[in-house]
Amino acid sequence: MESPKEKCAVVGVFNSPYSAVLCYYSLFAMQHRGQESSGISTSNGLDIQTLKGEGLVTNVFSTGLEKLIGNASIGHNRYSTAGEDSKCDVQPIFARYSLGQIAIAHNGNLVNTKKVREKLISNGAIFQSHLDTENIIHLIAQSKKDKLKDRIIEALSQIKGAYSFVFLSRGKLFAVRDEYGFRPLSLGKITNEDGSSAYVVASETCAFDLINAKYIRDVNPGEMLIFSLKDDNATFESVQIFPPKPKKCIFEFVYFSRPDSFVFNKCVYEVRKNMGxxxxxxxxxQADLVIPVPDSGVIAAIGYSQESKIPFEMGIVRNHYIGRTFIEPTQSMRELKVKLKLNPIKALINNKDIIVIDDSIVRGTTSKQIISILRKTGAKKIHLVIASPQTIAPCYYGVDTPDTSQLISATKSIEEIREFVGADSLSFLSLEGLYKSIGNDDVNADGYCKACFDKQYVL
Ligand code: SF4
Incomplete structure (x- = not known):
């Protein structure tokens, strides 16, 4: 409810007669990575058509998907930050330029957007959106290189930040991951009905499961894959455009990714259970029950329960169907907002000492309200246990987190946070514990970004 929000999901399908439909189902599987808008661009070899709009995948494509005919498609789900003009910012972005047509979709966040944009504007570029992604279109359009591949490489060498990109031209599909590999991007393969092969790239492998694609490998940090046709089969060229300096987002395991995905070549479910x-x-x-805050605390709570031998119960029920709320900012109304989504089961909780497991604490306000509701339900003692270290710094690499001033762990001690949320005890997973959960004993000797936990930014 107050966890950081992943900004996007991307997908690309090459050489399937159902490429748009496969993109649609992939985006549906990755709806958790962005619910504000969705879009698909499809090439039939001569033209690129785009269908996009605000809302959930099922709403955006309730009509019109059948018009996206072609063997190659890219797609995007977007989570937009408040205050931005969402309509202009829906992806993929499409443009016509000197080499033909191009569509782009981006998961991540660029850190030198302003500088690049000012330079482009001084050269005469006109922008239609707030998106850092639009910079890339202009850099590609202004390049003097003859081939799109070289234009993309030249454009990427001028930007800095986190990106997993998919580019669609009329005849090819390109997938690129930044040299740090902050955001995930996996490669899968499909066998078409006629026996020919198709490839798919997606932010999470849960998309592959739905469309019967076989996971091949991750796109490497700094690698570009170029998909093209050879004798009716899809083939790809791999170009290592930047030396890899892996800094994969460790928060993917804590919260963002679906537990049925393999991310950075690890099973998210297993990692999350290890955290517990x-x-x-x-x-x-010492407690009577282990209770998760659903859904994000469930798997860590299973792990905690199995290890501690304290019984696991789904003591809080989540309502998934929250529409618009009409909430006044009074204490009782704020509690109503939490209860709309999470409702404790009195028969389980009354007169019990409980361990409540959640994935993270950002502002602390939701934890405070959950604990208040649990107390009113009759819990005797409430031990809040968080399956991640303290979030002390914002993310600049594609995750929406509040400013440092609003991060409760940046401004208060653990004891002050415990007092604020009203728990009897408060515990956070250690950074070493988080690393052990992913099978690594050394917090410094591997390729993960953990900047929101230790402020060690690489860019
Ligand atoms: S700062 Fe945190 S959320 Fe952002 S990429 Fe690094 S680990 Fe992930």
Missing amino acids: IILAKEYKI
Whole structure:
């Protein structure tokens, strides 16, 4: 409810007669990575058609998908930050330029957008959106290189930040991951009904499961894959355009990714369960029940329960169908807002000592309201256990987190946070514990970004 929000999902399908439909189902599987808008661009070899709009995948494509006919498509789900003009910012972005037509979709966040944009504007470029992604279109259009591949490489060498891009031209599909590999991007393969091969790239492998694609490998940090046709089969060329300096987002395991995905070549479910197991070893708490905050705390709570032998119960029920709320900013109304989504089961909780597991604490306000509701439901003691270290710094690499001033762990001690949220005890997974959960004993010797936990930014 107050966890950081992933900004986007991308997908690309090459050499399938159902490329737009496969993109649609992939975007549906990755709806959790962005619910504000969705879009698909499809090439039939001569033209690129785009259908996009605000809303959930099923709403955006309730009509018109059948008009996206062609063997190659890219798609995008977007989570937009408040205050931005969402209509202009829906992706993929499409443009005509000197080499023909191009569509782009982006997961991530560029850190030198302003500087690049000012230079482009001084050269005469006109922008239609707030998107950092639009810079790329202009850099490609202004390049003097003869081939799109070289134009993309030249454009990427002028930008800095986190990106997993998919580019669609009329005849090819390109997939690129930044040299740090902040955001995930995986490669899968499909066998078409006539026996020919198709390729798919997607932010998460849960998309592959839905469309029967076989996971091949991750796109490497700094690598570009160029998909083209050879004898009716899809083939790809790999170009390592930048030396890899891996800094994969460790928060993907904490919260963003679906538990049925393989991210950075690891099963998210197993990692999340390990977090609970390690939490139970780090904090031996006496209690009657382990209760998750659904859905994000469920798997860590299973791990905690199995390790501690304290029974697991779904003591809080989540309502998934929250529409617009009409909430006044009074204390009772704020509680109503939480209860609309999360409702405790009195028969389970009344007169019990409980361990409540959540994925993270950002502002602390939602945790405070959940604990208040649990107390009113009759819980005797409430031990809040968080399956990640303290979030002390914002993210600049494609995740929407509040400013430092609003991050409760940046401004308060653990004891002050405990007092603020009203728990009897408060515990966070150690950074070492988080690394152990992903199978790594050394927090410094591997390729993960953990800047929101330790302020060690690379860009
Ligand atoms: S700062 Fe945090 S959320 Fe952002 S990329 Fe790094 S680990 Fe992920």
